[in-house]
Amino acid sequence: MSASILLIIGVVMFVFGYFVYSKFVAKYILKLDDKNITPAHEFRDEIDYVPANKFVLWGHHFTAVAGAAPIVGPAIAVQWGWLPAFLWVVLGTVFFAGIHDMSALWASVKNQGKSIGNVCQKVIGTKIGQLFMVVIFLVLLMVNAAFGVIIAKESVEYPTTIIPAWGAILIALLMGQAIYRFKMNLALVTIVAVVLLYALVPIGVAYPVNLPENVAGLDSLRQWVVILFIYAGIASILPVWMLLQPRDYVNGVQLVIGLMLLYGSIIIVNPTVLAPDIIPAIKAGDYSLIIPVLFITIACGAISGFHGIVASGTTSKQINKESDVRFVGYLGSVGEGSLALGTIIACVAGVGLLSANAGLNPDTWTSLFKPGAGNFASGGGAIVSNATGLSFEAASTLFSLMLILFAATTMDAGIRLQRYIIQEWGEIYKIPFLRKNVIATILAVGISFIMAMNGIGEGGKNEVAIWPLFGATNQILASLTLLTIAVILIKNKKIGGSLVVLVPLVFILIMAFWGASIKVFEFYNQGNWLLLVIDILVLIVTIMVVLSALSTISKTLSDNK
Numbered sequence: 001m002s003a004s005i006l007l008i009i010g011v012v013m014f015v016f017g018y019f020v021y022s023k024f025v026a027k028y029i030l031k032l033d034d035k036n037i038t039p040a041h042e043f044r045d046e047i048d049y050v051p052a053n054k055f056v057l058w059g060h061h062f063t064a065v066a067g068a069a070p071i072v073g074p075a076i077a078v079q080w081g082w083l084p085a086f087l088w089v090v091l092g093t094v095f096f097a098g099i100h101d102m103s104a105l106w107a108s109v110k111n112q113g114k115s116i117g118n119v120c121q122k123v124i125g126t127k128i129g130q131l132f133m134v135v136i137f138l139v140l141l142m143v144n145a146a147f148g149v150i151i152a153k154e155s156v157e158y159p160t161t162i163i164p165a166w167g168a169i170l171i172a173l174l175m176g177q178a179i180y181r182f183k184m185n186l187a188l189v190t191i192v193a194v195v196l197l198y199a200l201v202p203i204g205v206a207y208p209v210n211l212p213e214n215v216a217g218l219d220s221l222r223q224w225v226v227i228l229f230i231y232a233g234i235a236s237i238l239p240v241w242m243l244l245q246p247r248d249y250v251n252g253v254q255l256v257i258g259l260m261l262l263y264g265s266i267i268i269v270n271p272t273v274l275a276p277d278i279i280p281a282i283k284a285g286d287y288s289l290i291i292p293v294l295f296i297t298i299a300c301g302a303i304s305g306f307h308g309i310v311a312s313g314t315t316s317k318q319i320n321k322e323s324d325v326r327f328v329g330y331l332g333s334v335g336e337g338s339l340a341l342g343t344i345i346a347c348v349a350g351v352g353l354l355s356a357n358a359g360l361n362p363d364t365w366t367s368l369f370k371p372g373a374g375n376f377a378s379g380g381g382a383i384v385s386n387a388t389g390l391s392f393e394a395a396s397t398l399f400s401l402m403l404i405l406f407a408a409t410t411m412d413a414g415i416r417l418q419r420y421i422i423q424e425w426g427e428i429y430k431i432p433f434l435r436k437n438v439i440a441t442i443l444a445v446g447i448s449f450i451m452a453m454n455g456i457g458e459g460g461k462n463e464v465a466i467w468p469l470f471g472a473t474n475q476i477l478a479s480l481t482l483l484t485i486a487v488i489l490i491k492n493k494k495i496g497g498s499l500v501v502l503v504p505l506v507f508i509l510i511m512a513f514w515g516a517s518i519k520v521f522e523f524y525n526q527g528n529w530l531l532l533v534i535d536i537l538v539l540i541v542t543i544m545v546v547l548s549a550l551s552t553i554s555k556t557l558s559d560n561k
Contacts, residue, residue: 001082001272001273002270002272002273003266003270003271003272003273003345003348003349004266004267004270006082006086006273006341006344006345007263007266007267007341007345009090010086010089010090010337010338010341011263011338011341013090013091013093013094014090014093014094014334014337014338016094017093017094017095017098017330017334018098018330018331018334021094021095021098022098022099022102022326022330023326025099025102025103025500026102026323026325026326026330028497029489029494029497029500030102030103030106030325032106032322032323032325032326033322034321034322034323036322038051038109038319038320038321038322039108039109039112039113039316039317039319040052040113040317040318040319040320041320042112043112043113043317046239046241047239047240048240048314048317049113049317049318050239050240050241050245050317050318051318051319051320052245052318052319052320053186053320054320054324054327054328055186055249056179056186056245056246056249057245057315057318057319057320057324057328058252058327058328058331058332058335059248059249059250059251059252059253060240060244060245060248060249060252060314060315060318061248061310061311061314061315061328061329061332062248062252062255062331062332062335062336063247063248063249063251063252063255063405063406063409063410064244064248064310064314064315064409064410064412064413065101065300065304065306065307065310065311065332065333065336065410065413066255066300066335066336066339066406066409066410067143067147067300067406067407067409067410067411068147068150068151068373068403068406068407068410069299069300069301069304069306069410070300070301070336070337070339070340070343071339071340071343071373071376071403071406072150072373072467073297073298073299073300073301073340073467073471074089074298074301074340074343074344074347075343075347075373075374075375075376076297076467077294077297077298078275078344078347078348079279080278080279080290080294081275081276081277081278081279082273082275082276082277082344082348083277083278084278084290084294085294085298085344086341086344088294088295088298088302089298089301089302089337089340089341089344090337090341092298092301092302092303092337093301093302093333093334093336093337093340094337095503095504096302096303096478096504096507096508097301097302097303097304097307097333097336097337098329098330098333098334099330099500099501099504100303100304100307100308100333100478100481100482100501100504101307101308101311101329101330101332101333102325102326102329102330102333103329103482103485103501104116104307104308104311104312104329104481104485105311105312105315105316105319105325105328105329106322106325106329107119107312107484107485107488108311108312108315108316109316109319109322109325113312113316113317114312115133115136115309115312115313115417115420115421115424116132116136116308116309116311116312116481116484117129117130117132117133117136117421117424118133118312118424119312119484119488120132120480120484120545123484123487123488123491123552124484124487124545124548124549124552125548125552128544128545128548128549130428131541131544131545132480132484132541132545133421133424133425134537134541135473135476135477135480135538135541135542136305136309136421136477137418137421138473138534138537138538139305139306139309139470139473139474139477140306140309140414140417140418140421140448141418141447141448141451142451142466142469142470142473142534143306143410143411143414143470144232144411144414144415144418144444144448144451144452145448145449145451145452145466146452146466146467146470147407147408147410147411147414148225148228148229148232148411148448148449148452149221149225149452150373150403150407151224151228151404151407151408151411152221152222152224152225152228153221154373154400154403154404154407155224155404156211156220156221156224157374157400158377158396158397158400158401158404159208159209159210160204160205160208160393160397160400161204161397161400161401161404162204162208162209163200163203163204163207163209164197164198164200164201164203164204164397164401165204165401165404165405165408167196167197167200168197168200168247168250168251168405169231169243169247171193171196171197171250172193172243172246172247172250173242173243173246174193175189175193175246175247175249175250176241176242176243176245176246177242179241179246180241180242190249190250190253193246193250193253194250194253194254194257197250197254198254201394201397201398201401202394204397204401205393205394205397211223211224222453225449225452225453226449228408228411229445229448229449229452230445232408232411232412232414232415232445233415233441233442233444233445235412235415235416236412236415236416236419236441236444236445237416237419237437237438237441240314240318243412244314244409244412244413244416245318247409247412248409248412248413251405251406251409252335254402254405255335255339255402255406256335258398258399258402259338259339259342261384261388261398262342262345262346262380262383262384262399263342264387265383265384265386265387265388266342266345266349266383268387269353269383269386269387271345271349271350271352271353271383271386272349272352273345273348273349274348274349274351274352275347275348275349278290291511292510292511292512292514292515292518293468293515293518295475295508295511295512295515296468296471296472296474296475296511296512296515296516297467297468297471298340298471299470299471299474299475299478300336300340300474301336301337301339301340301343302337302340303475303478303504303508304336304474304475304478305473305474305475305476305477305478305479305480305481306474306477307332307333307478308477308478308481309417309477310413310417311329313413313416313417313420314413314416314417315328315329342380343376343380345379345383346375346376346379346380346383346399347375347376347379349379349383350375350378350379350380350381350382350383351375351378351379351382353379353382353383353386354378354379354382373403376399376403377396377397377399377400377403378396380395380396380399381395381396381397381398381399382395382396384398384399414448415441415444415445415448418440418444418447418448419437419440419441419444422434422440422443422444423435423437423440426440451530466531468515468519469516469519469523469531469534469535471515472512472515472516472519472535472538473512473516473534473535473538474512475508475511475512475515476509476512476513476516476538476542478508478512479505479508479509479512479542480542480545480546482501482502482504482505482508483505483509483545483546483549484549485498485501486498486501486502486505486549486553487549487552487553487556489501490553490556490557491556495557509542509546513539513542516535516538516539517539519531519535520532520535520536520539523535
């Protein structure tokens with residue numbers, strides 16, 4: 001199988017999704033109308049509520065939701081062969097993720113930029129909505145903990161990325177000042193920022209940064225975890241225009257450039273897909289049967305509840321006009337699907353280029369391939385190196401940098417969103433000190449940091465231990481978000497239109513609940529009590545929210561007769 005054929009099929013489907021399917025849903029079901037005022041204008045405060053250019057906002061939203069997940073998930077899932085991962089990413093992006101993200105953003109914009117948990121309280125019930133917020137908080141906790149360790153591991157394994165990765169923060173700060181304070185031309189600022197970012201890559205290759213092996217009893221991995229959470233805490237309390245928005249935007253631009261480079265190199269090199277089509281069952285750690293585990297392994301890149309958190313938590317507060325909802329929401333998921341597609345090809349075709357043996361076959365690929373995000377950097381680097389003549393070290397550094405920057409921007413948004421929830425709880429339960437930015441941020445950072453350092457696994461394998469539960473909880477959250485959207489549509493007498501969310505809802509709820517149930521027994525047998533408690537809590541809350549939503553739908557349908 002030619003990798004170019006997979007690429008072309010995937011891109012054609014994504015183009016159809018954005019220009020045909022999303023346009024239909026936006027026009028006839030969500031009825032987006034630029035005459036309506038958005039929360040960014042209505043509640044403008046220059047901190048969280050700030051109208052943004054749709055291209056800048058797309059960059060912020062996309063990189064915030066993407067993170068490392070559309071790389072890590074597919075890089076693990078190709079263990080079951082290239083075909084299941086490819087189909088789930090392509091079809092999931094077009095019919096599941098795009099609709100989920102766009103409709104979650106729409107629901108929040110229509111409700112004063114409130115979080116999806118808050119919207120759930122309004123349309124289903126206050127107590128159920130508060131339980132929904134518990135699931136959201138747990139997803140954010142796992143995202144921040146897992147991504148913190150992923151970035152730390154990449155920083156240790158690829159010290160050549162340190163200078164460009166941290167230099168990107170300074171570039172973003174300067175970019176924020178240039179755009180919002182000095183009103184400079186966006187195109188000019190973008191070009192300068194991207195040139196500066198890529199200029200740092202050869203400097204990073206020439207001067208790799210390695211932390212000491214031991215400082216105060218912490219190895220280099222844990223030192224990076226400490227540094228990352230300190231940074232994330234500071235970044236989360238800065239105004240969004242100062243760092244978060246421009247950082248995410250420039251990362252979005254470099255992703256587009258990186259994907260164009262990877263996609264172009266795939267066409268030039270046209271590597272052969274060496275992985276088997278399908279492997280129904282494997283035995284590697286906690287992963288075995290393809291159904292349902294595939295569908296919770298690839299979350300971001302197919303459908304992800306975390307997207308709904310970001311869409312309703314930060315993005316909705318920056319929407320300039322309603323038509324931007326489709327551009328930012330649906331196209332953001334297409335961008336993530338494109339990254340997942342590139343990851344699949346890098347893993348199933350690019351990894352083979354690392355060997356000098358021209359007679360590679362699926363059995364040989366199985367021996368070469370080791371599940372994990374590292375295959376994206378090495379496989380993608382091999383493809384680009386073969387196509388452009390760029391050294392393998394420089395090419396793999398580019399892709400490792402992409403992984404680190406995405407995961408870091410997700411942590412930035414994740415800590416900020418955790419702060420929002422803690423502050424909302426402070427308001428709901430009348431606890432004044434929880435409403436303070438600094439206190440809420442310290443709590444958000446502290447809880448995530450503890451989980452990253454000690455909560456799950458040892459030896460830097462935290463993100464591997466947590467990934468299946470994160471995937472299952474993430475997909476359950478996506479189904480609950482779709483359920484909330486369905487209730488809104490049915491209450492607005494759009495019963496037929498609700499099918500665009502009900503069909504994905506039913507499928508992903510079954511897969512995610514099944515997957516999470518399997519993990520209960522595995523965590524019990526492993527004695528992993530922390531993850532066992534989280535898993536059981538998520539399942540109980542899911543049952544309660546679904547039953548309450550069904551009751552609301554039944555009552556609404558009865559009243560509409």
